Amino acid sequence: MNITFRAKHILVRAGEFHVGSKSNPFTDNCNIILYGERKSMAIAYDNAVEAGNKVFVNLNKVKMYGKARNQTMTRLELPAKKGDQTLKVAKGLELYPGDRLALLSTSYHNEASDDVTVGSYNSSTGVVTLNST
16 A cells, blocks of 8 residues: 655654554555745744754654665765766666665765666666656
């Protein structure tokens, strides 16, 4: 059973937000879609917590358990440049369309990092084709 949460903002303050558990992981799709307009005002929950206009705020406990993967980290095997539509990573990984990858900077410039979405992955070559969104 696939689950989709649609909200402008989600605040976990005194309660808990769970998807699956260690003993019973959620193996279907769980989507959290935050909607709203880019120019909407930021949300101030109180004097201590101010957030953007589309946020998932966790002040207590959020646990999400899904299908276990054998390897959760890899390194780029070739340099990646801004705008590249393919990446070269290790062969034989468990990458699927829709997976999100964090590309971290190797410099002190945090704007050099990126967040990309897998369009396809060739397990025998290690080539990841990115979604162009």
